[in-house]
Amino acid sequence: MIARPGPGTIVTCALIVATILLGTYGRDIAKELDMRWLVKFPSAWIIPFKTYISGAMKWLVEEAAIGPLSFTDITRGIAWLIEQPYRFVLSLLGDGFTLGRGDDARTLLPPVSWIVVTAAVMALGHYCRDWLLAALVGACFAYLAIFGQWDSAMVTLASVLIAVPIGAGGGLLVGIWAYRHPLGERILSPVLDLMQTIPIFAYLVPILFMFGFGPVSALVATIIYATPPMVRVTILALKSVDPELVDFGRMAGTTKRQLMWRILVPSASHSLMVGVNQVIMLTLNMVIIASMIGAGGLGFDVLAALRRLDIGAGFEAGIAIVVLAIAVDRLSQAFAERMGQIHPPQTDQSWAARHKRTVIVLILLAATWIFGRFSPFILDYPEAQTLTTGVFWNDVVKYLNVNFFDMFEAIKVFFLTYFMLPIKRTLLGIPWLWTIAMLVLLGWRAGGWRLALLCGGLSGLIAITGLWSKAMVTVYLCGASVILATIIGVPLGVLAALNRRAGVAINLLIDTLQTLPSFVYLIPVVMLFRVGDFTAMIAIVLYALAPAVRYAAHGIRNVSGDLIEAGIVSGCTPRQLLRLVRLPLALPEILLGINQTIMLALSMLVITALVGTRDLGQEVYIALTKADTGRGLVAGLAIAFIAIIADRLVNASARGARIRFGLES
Secondary structure: OOOOOOHHHHHHHHHHHHHHHHHHHHHHHHHHOOOHHHOOOOHHHOOOHHHHHHHHHHHHHHOOEEOOEEHHHHHHHHHHHHHHHHHHHHHHHHHOEEEOOHHHOEEEEOOOOHHHHHHHHHHHHHHHOOHHHHHHHHHHHHHHHHOOOHHHHHHHHHHHHHHHHHHHHHHHHHHHHHHHOHHHHHHHHHHHHHHHHOOHHHHHHHHHHHHOOOHHHHHHHHHHHHOHHHHHHHHHHHHOOOHHHHHHHHHOOOOHHHHHHHHHHHHOHHHHHHHHHHHHHHHHHHHHHHHHHOOOOHHHHHHHHHHHOOHHHHHHHHHHHHHHHHHHHHHHHHHHHHHOOOOOOOOOOOHHHHOHHHHHHHHHHHHHHHHOOOOHHHHOOOHHHOOOOHHHHHHHHHHHHHHHHHHHHHHHHHHHHHHHHHHHHHHHHOOHHHHHHHHHHHHHHHHOHHHHHHHHHHHHHHHHOOOHHHHHHHHHHHHHHHHHHHHHHHHHHHHHHHOHHHHHHHHHHHHHHHHOOHHHHHHHHHHHHOOOHHHHHHHHHHHHHHHHHHHHHHHHHOOOHHHHHHHHHOOOOHHHHHHHHHHHHHHHHHHHHHHHHHHHHHHHHHHHHHHOOOOHHHHHHHHHHHOOHHHHHHHHHHHHHHHHHHHHHHHHHHHHHHHHOOOOO
């Protein structure tokens, strides 16, 4: 007996067909009926939010004051407070301590030697775990010296050492406040959503206005970008503390402050370190973007290489960021594990005996400062002894361009003609009113009237800002990239889950893609395919592929063994088992992976504006180059609204799938 589709399925299919037909013929129909306003949002209805925001920012910077202090005085004070520890750490690691300025400057102490820094991170690795971790982090820092990336890496590390404590500490305090005040948490949640979905490029313009161009502005932008995960992790970690411990603390007569800092925070310390780890990784992910407003270091090297289309230099600096990220990530994870363990105090030994590693590093530091005056090699790795892979990477790209140019061009033309342009024409041809109505209907079917109102309200706001066409181009680029990433990523995830050997290779590939900085993807893709939408799509797919693979693999692995056994007993072949049991039950996880892929694709769109796209990302980038606060923030908010709509719809669909399969009540 053949199952007949239900009424809901028939209506959905009819709406999809109607949408495609409207996208194809909508412009012609509107033109014939003299109703062009259906396709293009009327300019008379546009509200000039960008003008209002730019005016408000100008007033804030030039006229706003709190008593005798102007707003500029306050921002300069904040900048000064951040700059002092940054200058100290930068002097310690990179520039050295000097007295005087210009030609009269005299070096009091040179920067810490590359030998001492490497020894210090090895000592920390051994303290946190074992000699294996010490060897790994030592090799990472030695790589930075041997491949000539040491000076830039120390500038980046100085930024990390300042941004991470401020971001983690600020996120912890805000998270504690939200935990204590449920209303505050509800207010904070949408703010965090916006902070995590608005492209960081949009933050850079107002930060430039308030703090000027330089490393301090870059640090402020980095802190804003990296703090939200710490706030969320803090709230979740404190809520997950065993209620019996909290009751015990109250029975013991602790005050609210004592309960928080002596029971809740120590009990949640292991989970809190996960948040710290996220802050570290986001800080390192931010180094290239921050270089656009004055940050130096490895990020500036990658950006300069991209502008010169120097693939060798860009790859070397990008790999150096990856190496630094691996070392810092492994150290932070090991430190988190150590914090969760109980170590008996050693009170019967002297301080030096209890801190052997610290003593060795201090002795080594003093020795290098003394003997470094006679042997420069001790302080700085000799430039003549450095290695480079830049020539190799340049030769590889040159060889590919010379021998496979026609093939690359054929691939590009095929995808543009038969995949990308049809999607673009369809989306740009759909009447804006129909699109909003469809989003409202999807929201109502997936999550009820609240989600319907959210989808309708946010999409309506995009329309009245006058950015509807650019928003549709953004949806087209993001949609095409997500479709391709899903088509590639889900089968790879299934293969990784079902084949252990293939899983090792696929995980290695995905780890590599996740740790490479986003800008690094643009360099080889531009060299092979030139600029344009196809180049942007390939870069986005590479950057956003990882969640599709990981969530699909996780979903397949988590299918109940009892259900697999039942399928085998019923006589299912491996292919039927995959199609009828594994994939349907893994669908909620696959949808969540697609959701994360959409978020990464949208965050990458602003960066791909550098290769010639014509979407909201380019609008944000142009606003940055022109220091137009209103234009940048409005375009950034439009991207955030698209991200929020997609996130809520996909999450609601995933929850519906879990309910249908009995995985959630």
